[in-house]
Amino acid sequence: MGRIIVSENVSLDGVVQDPTGEEGFSLGGWFGHVGDQDRGEWAKVELDEALGAEALLLGRRSDAWFAARWLSRSGEWADRLNSMPKYVVSSALEKPRWHNSTVLNGDVVAAVAKLKQELAGDIVVYASIQLVHTLLEHDLVDELRLMIYPVVLGAGERLFGGTSGRKPLQLVRARTVGDSLAFLTYQLVRDT
Amino acid sequence: MEQPTAEGALRALEPLVGEWTVEAKGPDGQAWPGQGRASFQWHPSRAHLVQRISIDVPGAPDSTSIIGCDAASGSFAQLYSDERGVCRIYSMRIDGSEWILERTGDPFPQRFVGKISGDARVISGRWEKAEDGADFAIDFYLTYRKIAPAPE
Numbered sequence: 001m002g003r004i005i006v007s008e009n010v011s012l013d014g015v016v017q018d019p020t021g022e023e024g025f026s027l028g029g030w031f032g033h034v035g036d037q038d039r040g041e042w043a044k045v046e047l048d049e050a051l052g053a054e055a056l057l058l059g060r061r062s063d064a065w066f067a068a069r070w071l072s073r074s075g076e077w078a079d080r081l082n083s084m085p086k087y088v089v090s091s092a093l094e095k096p097r098w099h100n101s102t103v104l105n106g107d108v109v110a111a112v113a114k115l116k117q118e119l120a121g122d123i124v125v126y127a128s129i130q131l132v133h134t135l136l137e138h139d140l141v142d143e144l145r146l147m148i149y150p151v152v153l154g155a156g157e158r159l160f161g162g163t164s165g166r167k168p169l170q171l172v173r174a175r176t177v178g179d180s181l182a183f184l185t186y187q188l189v190r191d192t
Numbered sequence: 193m194e195q196p197t198a199e200g201a202l203r204a205l206e207p208l209v210g211e212w213t214v215e216a217k218g219p220d221g222q223a224w225p226g227q228g229r230a231s232f233q234w235h236p237s238r239a240h241l242v243q244r245i246s247i248d249v250p251g252a253p254d255s256t257s258i259i260g261c262d263a264a265s266g267s268f269a270q271l272y273s274d275e276r277g278v279c280r281i282y283s284m285r286i287d288g289s290e291w292i293l294e295r296t297g298d299p300f301p302q303r304f305v306g307k308i309s310g311d312a313r314v315i316s317g318r319w320e321k322a323e324d325g326a327d328f329a330i331d332f333y334l335t336y337r338k339i340a341p342a343p344e
Contacts, residue, residue: 031251
């Protein structure tokens with residue numbers, strides 16, 4: 001049985017849009033406002049997560065976004081991300097951009113539930129905000145990992161949209177990364 | 193009055209010229225993921241060196257710096273800029289064994305101290321900063337390894 005881990009970089013007010021400033025969002029580029037040391041420590045956390053994951057689960061736009069940036073990179077981190085198995089949710093896409101990818105089409109909820117049954121280990125979701133909203137709404141997320149950047153943006157696409165009900169969480173880990181990043185890990189509490 | 197020329201000072205920059213890989217480690221000595229590349233090329237004037245650094249880490253800004261000298265004093269300056277729009281001026285010293293960049297003032301004093309290996313193929317350096325304005329602490333280690341000489 002696999003676990004769905006949603007791993008996101010967010011501003012303190014939950015904005016996830018355009019962290020690197022490459023998409024033209026007027027408030028984008030908030031990755032760039034932390035120092036080199038924080039960025040280096042952040043990269044270590046991200047690499048460790050990638051090394052410990054079984055697969056990535058992505059939406060169509062995020063597949064294209066990551067493929068465009070990582071396929072040209074080299075080194076341990078890039079090699080891991082480029083080679084690990086990926087599942088891309090899309091009703092329209094036939095061939096994902098990133099290496100070693102499988103398309104999940106049709107009923108997303110059923111496809112992801114089946115994936116959880118078939119895989120063992122951590123299935124990590126990066127970005128893919130629409131997909132995250134769907135997974136949260138249907139109680140398919142097992143863990144949330146939030147890397148909180150020290151900025152309030154006030155506008156932009158946010159990690160949490162409306163949910164039809166409350167989603168109780170249990171904080172399982174809180175740590176500081178570098179000097180300025182807060183890394184929080186929550187597990188979803190299932191009603192029993 | 194005869195003007196001093198920069199030949200001698202500019203010769204001191206020759207060991208930098210070429211292509212390098214760049215690796216970073218945190219203050220704890222653990223490597224940071226992401227590969228970096230640096231290039232140093234002469235500006236067509238042959239009076240300035242253009243330094244470009246890119247790091248394969250999301251959000252890490254690519255930087256471009258211009259290095260030049262004051263011919264009379266033999267001192268150097270590095271004009272740094274990066275994709276964030278940050279621009280800084282570092283005073284610089286270099287000889288066959290050491291490369292030093294220093295800057296005072298806001299947001300904090302910082303300096304780079306690099307040891308150049310005997311064969312000039314490795315520069316083992318560290319960036320330090322003094323957030324309280326006085327006591328320098330290691331920000332991160334940076335190692336340059338030469339992969340190619342300057343193109344002819």
